[in-house]
Amino acid sequence: MADDQIETYFSTCMQLVNQASQVIEGAFYEKKKVESKSCNLDLVTETDQEVEKLLINGLRKAFPDHRFIGEESTAGGEKCVLTDAPTWIIDPVDGTTNFVHSLPLIAISIGLLVEKKAVLGIIHNPILKQTYSAKAGAGAFFNGNPIKVSGETEMAKSLICTESGSSDDPVKLNVILQNLQSLLGKCHGTRSLGSAAITMATVAMGGVDAYYEFGLHAWDMAAGELIVREAGGTVVDTTGGPFDLMSRRVVCAGSEKLAKDIAAKLVQYEMERD
Numbered sequence: 001m002a003d004d005q006i007e008t009y010f011s012t013c014m015q016l017v018n019q020a021s022q023v024i025e026g027a028f029y030e031k032k033k034v035e036s037k038s039c040n041l042d043l044v045t046e047t048d049q050e051v052e053k054l055l056i057n058g059l060r061k062a063f064p065d066h067r068f069i070g071e072e073s074t075a076g077g078e079k080c081v082l083t084d085a086p087t088w089i090i091d092p093v094d095g096t097t098n099f100v101h102s103l104p105l106i107a108i109s110i111g112l113l114v115e116k117k118a119v120l121g122i123i124h125n126p127i128l129k130q131t132y133s134a135k136a137g138a139g140a141f142f143n144g145n146p147i148k149v150s151g152e153t154e155m156a157k158s159l160i161c162t163e164s165g166s167s168d169d170p171v172k173l174n175v176i177l178q179n180l181q182s183l184l185g186k187c188h189g190t191r192s193l194g195s196a197a198i199t200m201a202t203v204a205m206g207g208v209d210a211y212y213e214f215g216l217h218a219w220d221m222a223a224g225e226l227i228v229r230e231a232g233g234t235v236v237d238t239t240g241g242p243f244d245l246m247s248r249r250v251v252c253a254g255s256e257k258l259a260k261d262i263a264a265k266l267v268q269y270e271m272e273r274d
Helices: 001-030 046-062 069-076 097-101 170-183 196-204 216-232 256-265
Strands: 035-036 041-046 067-070 086-096 107-114 119-125 130-135 141-144 158-160 190-192 210-214 234-236 248-252
Touching: 001 035, 001 086, 001 119, 001 130, 035 190, 041 046, 041 097, 041 130, 041 141, 046 069, 046 107, 067 216, 069 086, 069 107, 086 196, 086 210, 086 216, 086 248, 097 210, 107 196, 107 216, 119 196, 119 216, 130 196, 130 216, 158 196, 158 216, 170 256, 196 210, 196 216, 210 256, 216 234, 216 248, 234 256, 248 256
Parallel strands: 067 086, 158 190, 158 210
Antiparallel strands: 035 041, 086 107, 107 119, 119 130, 130 141, 210 248, 234 248
16 A cells, blocks of 8 residues: 555544544543443443544545444444455544543544555544554654564563453453463563553553453454554464454564463453454
C-alpha cells in the first residue's frame, strides 16, 4: 500500500479521534449512565456508543468501500467478520471501567487492517493527551516521537502486566489466579492498568516489559499489536504460537524470548472466537 494512501487514512482518522476526544473529555468527570453487557463486570456507557457512532460515521463517509468492526456495534448484534477488505477495528473507550470511575487510563483504539494485515494503529488517551501510533514499516511513535520496547529477555528482570478481565466465570477466574501465582516472585512485579490498548502501548514504549491476557477482543488488540511490533516487540498467542487477532488472547513483550517464556508458564483458557 502506498505511503500517501496510508497517510490519508491516518490524517482522516486523527481528525475524527480529536473530535471524539472532546466527547470523552466532556463526559469524563460527569456522572455516567452505566449499563452491563455480558455480566455485571462488563460495562458500557452512553459515551462508548456516541464515540463509536461518531468514528464509524466519519470514516464511512470518507471511505465508503471500507468495512468496520466496532465493540458496541458487535455488542448490539452486528456480526464480527474480518475479510480481506480494508477494515477499521474500533474500541471507542478502551478501559470503560476506568472511565466509569474517572480513572484516566482510557483510550480510543483504532486499527486498520488490509487483507487481514494491520497497516495503521492509533491509541489515544484524551484525558492525558497521549497518542501512540504506528504505520506498517514506519516505526512506532508516542506524541510524534519514536519509541522502542525495552528489549528485556529475562523474566526475573521484567515488569509484567495482566488483567482479571470483565468475566465472572469461576473457571476463568481460577485460571487467572493460577497464572498470576506462576509469575509472582519470578519477576520484578505485576501490574494491571485496566486498558488493553494502554497496556500494549506501554509495552511498546518500554514502560513495562510484557503483557498477557485471556478474554480480549479484536478491538482491544488491533492497534496495539501493530504498535508493539513496529516498536521492535513480539506479539504471540498465549500458547507461544502465531498471534491470531480473533483468538481473544495475547502475549506481547519486549523480546521474543520473554514472550515465549511467559507463554510457556500459562495455563490456557479456551473461549469462543470473535
